[in-house]
Amino acid sequence: MSKAIIQIDANNFYASCEQMIDPSIKGKAIVVLSNNDGCIIARSSEARKMGIPMGQPYYKFKNKLKQLNIKVRSSNYELYGDMSNRLMELLKKHCEELEIYSIDEAFATIKRPKDKCLYHWGKDLRALVYQNIGIPISIGIGETKVLSKISNHIAKKIHKNSGIFDIGIIENKDHYLNQIKVDQIWGVGKRMSAWLKDRGITNAKELRDISSVQIRAQYGIVGIRIKNELKGNSCITIKEKPPARKEICVSRSFAYPIDSLEELNQAISQYVLIASSKLRKHNQLSSAITIFTTTNIYSKDFYKSEATKKLKIATSNSAIILKQSLSLTKKIFKPYKNLIKAGIILHKLQSNNYKQNILFNEGNRQKELHLERLDKIIDNINKRNKKNTLNWGSSIIKKDWTPRRDNLSYLSTTTLESIPTVFAN
DNA sequence: TCTGGGGTCCTAGGACCC
């Protein structure tokens, strides 16, 4: 019996979450903004129908949104993260394998029944998710990941929100693949689609039938994989267990440009603490730190700078990472530059289970144990209470460069106070 | 004035070794 690959995603996930938690905007046109209220990153279907585009800077559409009475929300990742966990837990119960691919997307597998029809299974799953989580999902089914993505696209765009499509039971797929433009295929980006178009290849059927020699010469194994997946030969496997992180990056844009080392130090300190606590949460250690900062990428005298430090001994300790990071910050800082963004990347991550306990004399070992205990205490307090209850001195924020979140709803599924009140008449 | 943030994979080329 053959195995079908399923791709499930939540429709307009961030917008749907906001509508779920605030009944007053249910069924209304809303948009959600990126960090720092920079770009429009999600729209409810109502807002999309009104012609609001995706990924555009907010300031360009501020007036239009007001005129059309479209509600605006700053992003609330705590809410989306919690909703995502609930969704994935539910999906796990109803699929065989499940790969959590992103905050709002999963791949899964399921055996095809004797009559080959998965429509009723999918329909029931959609209803169950809507009933339990309160957000709509779409389901695409096919023989491979790329085909299941295409199925999902057909469910949404070609079959006008039917919610489910199964390309796996269609023998001759040409009719559908002909309608999929190359830049809509998973794995084909700007560069590759331009290259393909130059060679007269404009849709998924033509890419499936491209000469292997030609695609391999230009795109190697990556190109061949996409071609094979379109043919129905699975090359990209389902990964149930998330592979260990290879790097952790924490970066933010500032509300206003900064130009002093003091402010940059504050920002970096804050990001260091977030990054190192993530590291500890995943039980990992890092042995290389990169600190970077940039001015506005759209300005004439764009300036960016970064510096990396390799550590002799991998660590997850906030104090050690902070000390190294601040000395790197000093290196990359240049006066009279209007910095609008900075960040830290921790790389060369390794599991804490194989920590190297050498090179310490007894005094250092004692000191290290103290630092580890301190991290644990801070992590626990911040976990139990609100984030940033406890922090380090250098990260205390005096000035107002912290990212804008002017339109935050302050509603959440994780604090009791913000559970919506429902009045029954 | 105002343009997000966090990832992975692959490849080419340099450094180094025998």
Place this chain on the structure above:
DNA sequence: TCTGGGGTCCTAGGACCC
């Protein structure tokens, strides 16, 4: 004048994803 060849490891950067 003539200056090997093959292997591994690492890194930076490109391309792509949500």
